[in-house]
Amino acid sequence: MADTNESLGERIRRVRLAQRLSTNQYAEKLSVDPSHLSQWQNGKRNVPLKHAAMFSSELNMTTEEVIKHIMDWKTARKVRSLTTAPNAIANIFPLMKATCDALKDTADPTLTMEDIVFLLETQEKLKSTMSPETIAGLLKNRKG
Numbered sequence: 339m340a341d342t343n344e345s346l347g348e349r350i351r352r353v354r355l356a357q358r359l360s361t362n363q364y365a366e367k368l369s370v371d372p373s374h375l376s377q378w379q380n381g382k383r384n385v386p387l388k389h390a391a392m393f394s395s396e397l398n399m400t401t402e403e404v405i406k407h408i409m410d411w412k413t414a415r416k417v418r419s420l421t422t423a424p425n426a427i428a429n430i431f432p433l434m435k436a437t438c439d440a441l442k443d444t445a446d447p448t449l450t451m452e453d454i455v456f457l458l459e460t461q462e463k464l465k466s467t468m469s470p471e472t473i474a475g476l477l478k479n480r481k482g
Contacts, residue, residue: 346407349397351379368392384411413451417458432467433457439470440477453477 344352354364361379365372370389377383385393385408394401437457441447460476461468468476 345381346385346393346397346404346411347379347381349399350375350385350393353397354379368396381411384408384415410451413455416455417451430458433461433473436468436470437473440474444474446481449477453480456480 354361357364359367361376362372365375368375374383378385385404387405387408390401390404390408393399394404397404437449441449457468457473457476
C-alpha cells in the first residue's frame with residue numbers, strides 16, 4: 339500500500355478518484371450499492387468479507403491484506419464500543435493494571451488487540467474486576 343496508515347476505505351476512495359469515477363459510477367462498476375460504497379469510504383461501515391477478493395484485485399492488494407484490514411476494522415470497532423460504554427474508563431484501568439501484573443513474569447508478555455477485546459468482553463460478562471491470576475490463566479488458555 340502507498341501509505342501504511344491508509345485505511346481500506348481511504349484506499350477505495352483513492353483508487354476511485356484515480357479512475358475519475360463518481361461514487362455512483364464506481365459502485366455500478368463494482369456491482370455494489372452506492373450508499374454502501376460511500377459508507378465504506380468514510381469508515382462508517384466495514385467492507386463485507388464476501389467482497390475481499392473483488393477489492394484485492396481492484397485495489398492491487400492480496401486477498402489476505404484486504405481480509406486483515408477488514409478484521410482490524412472490526413477489532414478496532416469492538417474496542418471502541420467496549421471502551422465507550424458507561425463506566426468503561428473506570429473498568430479499563432483496573433483491568434489493564436491487572437493485565438500488566440499478570441504478564442510481568444511470563445515468558446511471552448505480548449498482548450494483541452484480540453486479547454484486549456477478549457479480556458474486556460470477559461470482564462463485561464463477569465460484571466467484576468478480574469485478578470491478575472485469572473487474567474494470566476485466561477491468556478494462557480487462549481495462547482494454547
